[in-house]
Amino acid sequence: MDKKVGKKEILLLLIIFAAAVIGYFVFQKLQSTPGAQVKVTVDGTVYGTYDLYTTGEKAKKIQIKNADGTVTNTLVIENGKADMISADCPDKLCVNQHAISSNGETIVCLPNKVVVEVEDGEEAQFDTQTK
Numbered sequence: 001m002d003k004k005v006g007k008k009e010i011l012l013l014l015i016i017f018a019a020a021v022i023g024y025f026v027f028q029k030l031q032s033t034p035g036a037q038v039k040v041t042v043d044g045t046v047y048g049t050y051d052l053y054t055t056g057e058k059a060k061k062i063q064i065k066n067a068d069g070t071v072t073n074t075l076v077i078e079n080g081k082a083d084m085i086s087a088d089c090p091d092k093l094c095v096n097q098h099a100i101s102s103n104g105e106t107i108v109c110l111p112n113k114v115v116v117e118v119e120d121g122e123e124a125q126f127d128t129q130t131k
Contacts, residue, residue: 035118043113072112
């Protein structure tokens with residue numbers, strides 16, 4: 001049986017391809033929006049919120065401590081980027097992640113339960129937590 005590809009099938013494939021390309025570029029544009037601040041949480045509790053862009057300062061070094069006061073991670077904010085430079089966890093995956101600066105980007109240290117997330121600086125309309 002010899003089946004030929006018709007005009008309708010070709011048109012459908014072109015529309016799907018175009019939609020995929022447009023979706024990709026829209027997603028990339030949304031992901032690359034520079035953030036204004038980073039929110040640090042430890043074990044689900046907000047540890048602090050820090051500006052990514054500060055005037056007059058070179059670098060801001062934040063020592064993140066656990067409940068008993070021991071420093072577990074060190075975060076450096078410089079030139080609009082946040083970078084985890086040290087951690088006392090065994091795998092050091094958070095230290096090996098790249099510096100973050102765009103909305104939605106995160107650095108996660110699972111052993112120490114530390115999450116650093118870039119935000120745009122505006123309060124969310126809905127803030128919920130589920131258990």
